[in-house]
Amino acid sequence: MLCEICGKNPATVHLTEIVDDQMSELHLCEECARKKSQDMEQAFGLSDLLGGMADVTKPEKDKETVLVKCPNCGLSYADFKKIGRLGCGECYNAFKKYLAPLLKRIHGSSQHIGKSPAKFAKGLKKTLDIEELRNKLQRAIEQEAFEEAARLRDQIRQLEKKMDEENIEEKE
Amino acid sequence: MKINDLLNHSSEWLKGTGPNSDIVISSRIRLARSLSKLPFPHWANKKQSEQVCDAVVEAAGKVGFLKQTTVFKLADLDSVDKQFLVERHLMSHDHAQKTDSKAVIIDHEEIISIMVNEEDHIRMQVMQSGFNLFETWNIGNKVDDALAKELPYAFLPDWGYLTACPTNTGTGMRGSVMLHLPALVMTRQIDRVLAAIAKLSFNTRGLYGEGTQALGNFFQISNQVSLGHGEDEIIGNINGIIRQIIEQEHQARELMFSKNRALLEDKINRSFGILKSAYIISSQETIELLSLVRLGLDLGLIKHIDRARLNDLFIATQPAHLQKIENKKLTSEERDVKRAEIIRERLGVA
Numbered sequence: 165m166l167c168e169i170c171g172k173n174p175a176t177v178h179l180t181e182i183v184d185d186q187m188s189e190l191h192l193c194e195e196c197a198r199k200k201s202q203d204m205e206q207a208f209g210l211s212d213l214l215g216g217m218a219d220v221t222k223p224e225k226d227k228e229t230v231l232v233k234c235p236n237c238g239l240s241y242a243d244f245k246k247i248g249r250l251g252c253g254e255c256y257n258a259f260k261k262y263l264a265p266l267l268k269r270i271h272g273s274s275q276h277i278g279k280s281p282a283k284f285a286k287g288l289k290k291t292l293d294i295e296e297l298r299n300k301l302q303r304a305i306e307q308e309a310f311e312e313a314a315r316l317r318d319q320i321r322q323l324e325k326k327m328d329e330e331n332i333e334e335k336e
Numbered sequence: 337m338k339i340n341d342l343l344n345h346s347s348e349w350l351k352g353t354g355p356n357s358d359i360v361i362s363s364r365i366r367l368a369r370s371l372s373k374l375p376f377p378h379w380a381n382k383k384q385s386e387q388v389c390d391a392v393v394e395a396a397g398k399v400g401f402l403k404q405t406t407v408f409k410l411a412d413l414d415s416v417d418k419q420f421l422v423e424r425h426l427m428s429h430d431h432a433q434k435t436d437s438k439a440v441i442i443d444h445e446e447i448i449s450i451m452v453n454e455e456d457h458i459r460m461q462v463m464q465s466g467f468n469l470f471e472t473w474n475i476g477n478k479v480d481d482a483l484a485k486e487l488p489y490a491f492l493p494d495w496g497y498l499t500a501c502p503t504n505t506g507t508g509m510r511g512s513v514m515l516h517l518p519a520l521v522m523t524r525q526i527d528r529v530l531a532a533i534a535k536l537s538f539n540t541r542g543l544y545g546e547g548t549q550a551l552g553n554f555f556q557i558s559n560q561v562s563l564g565h566g567e568d569e570i571i572g573n574i575n576g577i578i579r580q581i582i583e584q585e586h587q588a589r590e591l592m593f594s595k596n597r598a599l600l601e602d603k604i605n606r607s608f609g610i611l612k613s614a615y616i617i618s619s620q621e622t623i624e625l626l627s628l629v630r631l632g633l634d635l636g637l638i639k640h641i642d643r644a645r646l647n648d649l650f651i652a653t654q655p656a657h658l659q660k661i662e663n664k665k666l667t668s669e670e671r672d673v674k675r676a677e678i679i680r681e682r683l684g685v686a
Contacts, residue, residue: 273564
């Protein structure tokens with residue numbers, strides 16, 4: 165099999181990519197795979213995936229942290245460390261495991277007590293469901309179970325869409 | 337409403353009314369809110385920022401009790417206008433920098449102001465004279481609820497309202513109280529008080545917020561922590577601290593009054609004398625002297641000046657206010673002359 169990008173070299177890196185809900189397989193030569201990993205800023209940080217594949221050595225834990233990117237706004241954890249500001253609300257989900265200890269350090273707690281937007285009280289159950297799915301998704305990625313990951317991601321999207329629709333209805 | 341219309345009434349935070357207004361200047365609640373999915377202002381492109389600005393302005397327009405407001409696009413304001421709003425505490429100094437896609441929504445009583453695209457998409461502020469943080473929070477809470485009906489906030493049940501900086505995550509709330517503590521400063525007890533406050537995770541800042549020096553014995557005390565405590569609890573804690581500081585300032589004032597009256601009267605009347613007779617005066621000196629005259633008024637050592645008029649001088653003598661009053665640009669030297677003139681005039685000795 166030849167590389168799907170350059171069509172010249174034999175494909176030695178086989179990637180499962182999830183872009184906009186679509187899961188696809190990519191067969192690339194090592195050179196193109198490396199290049200793509202630099203170009204792409206997709207949901208599952210392709211460079212992270214690369215880390216567990218082919219003959220690319222697995223990155224150090226620190227390096228892994230730095231490479232995580234928010235799928236919504238593209239801000240990386242390294243960016244956050246540099247500028248001290250997150251990129252969007254979704255960053256809190258993307259960097260959840262790194263932010264939890266940080267929040268605890270800043271505030272002495274990592275559990276919100278206080279008001280919430282009214283519509284959230286209703287949607288709380290669904291939000292919690294989504295949280296659980298996100299955790300599962302994270303585990304699936306860690307275990308490189310990418311088909312499972314894609315399935316979970318679809319499920320999350322569906323739930324989110326449903327919640328958004330409900331919010332719109334509520335407004336109307 | 338035009339910006340110049342604000343000149344016709346006193347700034348809310350300097351009205352000098354409300355509970356404990358001899359020591360507490362104003363109570364302020366700030367809430368940070370972000371719109372879900374959209375990048376925070378520092379990370380957003382122009383189109384996204386415009387989208388946020390339009391959405392927030394539109395939402396505010398639908399809120400019944402925000403009808404008496406005016407929206408100012410920062411890009412449309414000149415530097416004096418911007419500084420003018422900062423001096424009135426209607427927006428932050430940061431908000432006046434890099435003005436693309438920024439706006440500020442100001443209610444005509446100057447109690448509520450909403451900054452759009454400051455550090456977070458929404459920074460709403462409610463400010464009232466005197467010591468009444470709970471009432472101020474109640475107003476903020478209502479504004480927030482009303483906006484939440486129109487706008488999808490970024491929120492997580494575990495972490496509350498999500499903000500650009502994790503130091504504001506949770507309630508997104510900062511409650512602050514501005515205090516006038518001349519006696520604690522004069523009796524050199526202030527450092528001890530401030531150190532104690534810092535140990536309890538409260539911040540102290542000067543007259544104009546973050547990074548400003550305590551000028552004219554004004555101190556702004558606010559909560560540092562926003563996650564893990566409910567709004568009422570945070571406000572209750574601030575109130576507890578403030579009550580103690582008020583008590584200490586009262587004691588210090590009484591002590592000076594009974595033990596060192598001559599010294600106190602000397603300082604206060606010298607300050608009054610300089611203000612009444614100066615022909616050139618800087619804004620820093622003005623605030624420091626006004627602070628002592630205010631103390632004299634509180635202690636009954638100075639009579640025959642109107643409190644509201646004195647309070648108004650704190651703000652009328654600020655650089656942008658002077659230029660608005662004169663309706664032209666003034667150099668720093670020209671301002672010092674004009675400032676002295678206005679003070680002489682308003683203290684009735686022109």
